[in-house]
Amino acid sequence: MSDLPPYPPLDPTTYDLIIVGTGVPSSILAAAAASSSGTSVLHLDPNPFYGSHFASLSLPDLTSFLHSNSNSPSPPPPPPPSDNPDFLSVDLATRSLYSSVEIATFDSSILDERHSRKLNVDLCGPRVLFCADESINLMLRSGSNNYVEFKSVDASFVGDSSGELRSVPDSRGAIFKDKSLALAEKNQLMKFFKLVQAHLAAEEAVRITEEDMESPFVEFLANMRLPPKIKSIILYGIAMVDYDQDNVEACGGLLKTREGIARLALYITSIGRFSNALGALIYPIYGQGELPQAFCRRAAVKGCIYVLRMPITALLLDKETGGYKGVRLATGQEIFSQKLILDPCITLGSESMSSLTDQQKETLRVLVPKAISSEGKIARGICIIRGSVKAGISNALVVYPPKSLFPEQLAAIRVLQLGSGLAVCPADMHVLYFSTVCDNDDQGKAALLSAMSTLVRPQVPENSESESVVENDNVEAKPVVLWRALYVQELVKGEFGGSISSASSPDGNLNYNELVESAVKLYEHVMGSEELFKEETSPDNATEEENDGGVEIEAM
Numbered sequence: 001m002s003d004l005p006p007y008p009p010l011d012p013t014t015y016d017l018i019i020v021g022t023g024v025p026s027s028i029l030a031a032a033a034a035s036s037s038g039t040s041v042l043h044l045d046p047n048p049f050y051g052s053h054f055a056s057l058s059l060p061d062l063t064s065f066l067h068s069n070s071n072s073p074s075p076p077p078p079p080p081p082s083d084n085p086d087f088l089s090v091d092l093a094t095r096s097l098y099s100s101v102e103i104a105t106f107d108s109s110i111l112d113e114r115h116s117r118k119l120n121v122d123l124c125g126p127r128v129l130f131c132a133d134e135s136i137n138l139m140l141r142s143g144s145n146n147y148v149e150f151k152s153v154d155a156s157f158v159g160d161s162s163g164e165l166r167s168v169p170d171s172r173g174a175i176f177k178d179k180s181l182a183l184a185e186k187n188q189l190m191k192f193f194k195l196v197q198a199h200l201a202a203e204e205a206v207r208i209t210e211e212d213m214e215s216p217f218v219e220f221l222a223n224m225r226l227p228p229k230i231k232s233i234i235l236y237g238i239a240m241v242d243y244d245q246d247n248v249e250a251c252g253g254l255l256k257t258r259e260g261i262a263r264l265a266l267y268i269t270s271i272g273r274f275s276n277a278l279g280a281l282i283y284p285i286y287g288q289g290e291l292p293q294a295f296c297r298r299a300a301v302k303g304c305i306y307v308l309r310m311p312i313t314a315l316l317l318d319k320e321t322g323g324y325k326g327v328r329l330a331t332g333q334e335i336f337s338q339k340l341i342l343d344p345c346i347t348l349g350s351e352s353m354s355s356l357t358d359q360q361k362e363t364l365r366v367l368v369p370k371a372i373s374s375e376g377k378i379a380r381g382i383c384i385i386r387g388s389v390k391a392g393i394s395n396a397l398v399v400y401p402p403k404s405l406f407p408e409q410l411a412a413i414r415v416l417q418l419g420s421g422l423a424v425c426p427a428d429m430h431v432l433y434f435s436t437v438c439d440n441d442d443q444g445k446a447a448l449l450s451a452m453s454t455l456v457r458p459q460v461p462e463n464s465e466s467e468s469v470v471e472n473d474n475v476e477a478k479p480v481v482l483w484r485a486l487y488v489q490e491l492v493k494g495e496f497g498g499s500i501s502s503a504s505s506p507d508g509n510l511n512y513n514e515l516v517e518s519a520v521k522l523y524e525h526v527m528g529s530e531e532l533f534k535e536e537t538s539p540d541n542a543t544e545e546e547n548d549g550g551v552e553i554e555a556m
Helices: 024-035 059-068 134-142 172-177 183-200 217-223 228-238 257-270 290-301 350-354 358-367 441-455 513-527
Strands: 014-020 041-045 087-094 098-105 150-152 155-159 165-167 281-284 305-308 312-318 324-329 334-342 346-348 373-386 396-400 413-418 429-438 480-493 500-502 542-547 550-555
Touching: 014 024, 014 324, 024 041, 024 134, 024 290, 024 513, 041 290, 059 098, 059 480, 087 324, 098 441, 134 290, 134 513, 155 228, 172 183, 183 228, 183 257, 217 228, 217 257, 228 257, 290 305, 312 334, 334 513, 373 441, 396 441, 413 441, 429 441, 429 480, 441 480, 500 513
Parallel strands: 014 041, 014 334, 041 305, 155 396, 334 500
Antiparallel strands: 087 312, 087 346, 098 480, 150 281, 155 165, 312 324, 324 334, 373 429, 373 480, 396 413, 413 429, 542 550
């Protein structure tokens, strides 16, 4: 490839494990595998940055990445023939995970160097961590917490089409201070939380019955005689349910009470875990891209070798057995390993497959993960705004439950506002992230545009006449959009193959728990039953240090 830097040949040329892509699941795997005694790991990424689909980028870099990864790439040129007659070369191709990319600049000054260098924008937002997340525990066990710092998300809200934002209470004091709840509603909510806490504490007198645990969570809440407003806060503002739980056909499957209680437990145990973390949610300073980098740094300390700007172009298979042997880099060098983990957008080239014999194709089906497994789509949006969606609050989560913005809204829409205190934007701006799961691109983008129009207002052209713009007080208070991006991402689940597996793409969740779970399963598949980060510190005794208002998680 002509744009590759002049890399010297890699040495050594044989490893236990080669990983392609530095996303969160792959980076966790790299750190865990490198921590295992005697395991050699080569970690490659075709991009010039760490994080892959989980990266935090400048506006120009994010724009370039989305455009280049939303169009089907042209077939790569045929690789040079192998000098080794014992290997069969199977070309690889890149699959686009993004579609319907729309990027608009409403104020050209946002692209000035003085602004753009202060913007770190997440590819897979909105995303936060609960203080009691398994991802936090994993960072503590691995020692990756030494390379990243967090700050609190100040508040959470549930919104509707009127523009009202109702607080999601995170403590007993917050419940009684909430002016949007009537006294009876406050008492009902307190009674419900006491029941959940008693159940979690295994108090037999107030345990939730097994029958209730297997029932739909929405029915359990109704049996608790909670009013619709409170049910909405619990389902969509705390349990983070995606689909309308009152519409079985639309949601495809109702959340069971057991899972609902588990999600409430995560929320409750997150509050107060770190004394200087307000509420349940935290976010990494400098953006979500710091998380995969933290695991990559830990892996490098343990001996993992990193090479960026390095695509792989082909698999190398044994001609006689069809077994996996290694990969060919874009430089033409051949590297060998026992196992290979692929980025979720890498697949087998169709032209190369057509040239194989039936027996070779059958061998590949066993060796390589099944065809990329799509689990639907998620529409994502980003707005750079001047002002805040809630006066006096910089970092906030807003959830719009199903049907709260328009009757056809099938899924919840999540919005995350982040300010300059997190080093993601200039002091007079905020970054807004939007997301909603969807069946198709048009449906997802329409939902996001509805949320955007509720929270923010478009930039007024400089040459427009002021008297031609009629705004009420509510609109006047809305922040102004300076830059906007809309795109749809395919949700791809990682697959396990024989010697070759693939990692997962960013999912549709707010936190990383399911991605961590997939990384742990991938580690067990690759490394056997060996314990994850067994040499590192236990997360049981976690503390934090204060540094300019940040949260540095540590193990005691």
